[in-house]
Amino acid sequence: MCTPKLISRQTFLKASLALAATPLLRYVPAHAAAADVSEVAPGVFVHQGRYEVQSPENRGDMANASFVVGSEGVAVIDTSGSAVMGRELRDAIRAVTNKPIKYVINTHMHPDHVFGNAAFVQDNPTFVGHYKLARALGTRSQGYITANKQMLGEATFKGSEIILPTLSIKEPTTLDLGDRTLLLEPQPTAHTDNDLIVTDSKTNTLFLGDLLFSVHVPTIDGSIKGWLALLDEMGKRKAARVVPGHGPQTMELPEALEPEQRYLATIAADVRRQIAEGKTLAEATKTAGFSEKDAWKLFDQYHVRNVTAAFAELEWE
Amino acid sequence: MPHTFISLAKACGLAALAASLLVLGLPDARAEENVWPILKEQAFGDRPIQEEDGMVVLETPSKVEDAAIVPLTVRVPPSVKGELKSLTLFIDKNPDPKVATLTFGPAAGTSGERSFSTRVRVDNFSHVRAILETADGSLHMTTKFLAAAGGCAAMQAKDPDADSADMGKVIVRTFPPALDSNPIWAAQVMIKHPNHNGMQLDINTAKFIPARFVKEMTVKRDGELVFQLDGTFSISTNPNFRFTFSRGEENDLDVVIVDTDGTVFEGQTHPKGS
Numbered sequence: 196m197c198t199p200k201l202i203s204r205q206t207f208l209k210a211s212l213a214l215a216a217t218p219l220l221r222y223v224p225a226h227a228a229a230a231d232v233s234e235v236a237p238g239v240f241v242h243q244g245r246y247e248v249q250s251p252e253n254r255g256d257m258a259n260a261s262f263v264v265g266s267e268g269v270a271v272i273d274t275s276g277s278a279v280m281g282r283e284l285r286d287a288i289r290a291v292t293n294k295p296i297k298y299v300i301n302t303h304m305h306p307d308h309v310f311g312n313a314a315f316v317q318d319n320p321t322f323v324g325h326y327k328l329a330r331a332l333g334t335r336s337q338g339y340i341t342a343n344k345q346m347l348g349e350a351t352f353k354g355s356e357i358i359l360p361t362l363s364i365k366e367p368t369t370l371d372l373g374d375r376t377l378l379l380e381p382q383p384t385a386h387t388d389n390d391l392i393v394t395d396s397k398t399n400t401l402f403l404g405d406l407l408f409s410v411h412v413p414t415i416d417g418s419i420k421g422w423l424a425l426l427d428e429m430g431k432r433k434a435a436r437v438v439p440g441h442g443p444q445t446m447e448l449p450e451a452l453e454p455e456q457r458y459l460a461t462i463a464a465d466v467r468r469q470i471a472e473g474k475t476l477a478e479a480t481k482t483a484g485f486s487e488k489d490a491w492k493l494f495d496q497y498h499v500r501n502v503t504a505a506f507a508e509l510e511w512e
Numbered sequence: 513m514p515h516t517f518i519s520l521a522k523a524c525g526l527a528a529l530a531a532s533l534l535v536l537g538l539p540d541a542r543a544e545e546n547v548w549p550i551l552k553e554q555a556f557g558d559r560p561i562q563e564e565d566g567m568v569v570l571e572t573p574s575k576v577e578d579a580a581i582v583p584l585t586v587r588v589p590p591s592v593k594g595e596l597k598s599l600t601l602f603i604d605k606n607p608d609p610k611v612a613t614l615t616f617g618p619a620a621g622t623s624g625e626r627s628f629s630t631r632v633r634v635d636n637f638s639h640v641r642a643i644l645e646t647a648d649g650s651l652h653m654t655t656k657f658l659a660a661a662g663g664c665a666a667m668q669a670k671d672p673d674a675d676s677a678d679m680g681k682v683i684v685r686t687f688p689p690a691l692d693s694n695p696i697w698a699a700q701v702m703i704k705h706p707n708h709n710g711m712q713l714d715i716n717t718a719k720f721i722p723a724r725f726v727k728e729m730t731v732k733r734d735g736e737l738v739f740q741l742d743g744t745f746s747i748s749t750n751p752n753f754r755f756t757f758s759r760g761e762e763n764d765l766d767v768v769i770v771d772t773d774g775t776v777f778e779g780q781t782h783p784k785g786s
């Protein structure tokens with residue numbers, strides 16, 4: 196979609212390698228009003244979001260959105276950041292299959308992953324999320340709606356709604372799509388307090404949501420300690436491929452996790468040192484983690500907020 | 513299958529996550545009206561206020577990244593001598609514009625650079641004001657403009673379950689000056705407290721979480737008053753304060769915090785040990 200410019204050569208090569216290792220089966224180009232999606236494994240389709248913040252031009256198309264086609268139905272995994280993008284994703288699904296859309300799964304609460312849900316209401320699916328997703332969306336819904344309406348513009352935002360899960364996942368749970376199942380695993384607080392990992396059994400594809408950022412700087416809206424601990428666990432997993440929440444369509448474990456681990460570990464180390472030296476939050480936001488500046492896109496937009504979140508968490512240690 | 517659409521009657525600006533939209537600069541109508549004359553009248557009557565006379569300095573971030581946790585620092589330059597009576601912080605456009613009033617005691621010091629920092633919610637593009645009252649009763653104000661929005665309705669707690677498990681935990685720290693001759697010490701008080709402002713929706717009950725916030729904090733050094741603070745929910749979740757106090761014998765700090773539910777929280781530090 197857009198060629199990474201700011202990322203380091205090393206990161207870029209790694210991302211390219213990860214892509215090269217998984218040949219694309221089908222590329223379904225955007226036609227009429229359908230989102231462009233690629234079939235990254237049999238029956239597994241991914242639309243790649245842009246490395247941008249919400250704007251009327253990108254219509255909230257920032258996060259990766261996926262769907263898995265089984266013999267008896269389809270599951271959507273994240274729905275992009277507006278009803279109009281959700282509709283285009285739905286059109287892309289309909290270009291591939293006429294099977295019923297049985298499940299709409301949100302990997303977590305963020306607007307760029309959930310505002311497309313509204314486009315699937317007509318399919319009467321089960322909306323699925325982490326058991327803390329409903330509370331998280333509830334406390335933030337008004338803010339999310341106001342902010343996204345403003346950033347996308349009234350016309351583009353039109354029809355976007357917060358739709359709460361009708362199935363809340365507290366324990367690992369399996370959803371049946373006919374010839375394949377999806378395993379849903381709720382995670383402890385990391386990127387947010389409502390992160391869900393989805394695994395397609397048939398192709399061993401892991402959908403990590405925003406537990407994995409690539410190219411796009413990670414954003415901390417949960418717990419930096421929890422996230423670093425979870426990344427250690429995720430690194431031990433075996434998967435044919437992983438789909439990040441932001442980044443290329445597919446990547447490979449464990450290399451895919453390394454830049455994000457380094458970014459978060461750098462912030463944690465810098466912030467802990469400054470807290471030990473008696474420095475203030477305002478001082479930390481001017482220096483902590485800035486060695487990572489050239490390794491990520493959107494660093495200027497999110498990094499200081501990440502340091503703020505890390506400081507407010509780590510000062511309680 | 514049923515699904516739930518949320519519609520809320522009550523709004524309080526934008527989400528913290530929308531901080532990046534601030535560059536767009538779209539203040540809502542409230543930002544246009546000047547509420548300061550009313551606030552001033554309520555707080556200080558017709559007393560004259562000197563503006564920007566260098567007696568008090570306010571530091572705010574050049575760009576607000578998270579409107580739910582905006583660090584503010586007030587400094588009284590060393591050139592200002594003598595006791596201080598009070599310090600009041602306002603954020604004009606917040607639902608409760610008064611952030612806090614500090615009434616100083618004898619242990620607040622009479623010289624050196626005195627300072628006070630906290631973290632606040634900012635609900636709208638707003639002026640932020642610090643008004644210092646000196647020993648002679650004169651008032652001195654400095655003002656900054658903050659382009660931030662949405663700190664009030666935004667649920668700042670990223671991990672509410674972990675936070676409520678630690679509710680009421682108080683940490684008090686003191687920082688001796690680099691030079692022994694410096695009569696001013698620094699300290700920090702932090703408390704795990706949601707400082708609920710009554711503007712956050714509880715999805716399980718479909719009701720707004722009742723307001724519950726730190727109302728009063730008293731800080732004493734070796735039994736002498738440093739300051740008493742009257743606070744509001746403009747102070748961020750997990751209230752955090754940095755301040756200076758005058759050097760004493762033991763430099764033991766005792767802190768008593770009372771919230772709007774009447775719950776009392778205490779913390780202390782004894783730098784020399786006990």
Ligand SMILES: [Zn+2]
Pocket residue numbers: 303305386405440
């Ligand atoms: Zn996210």
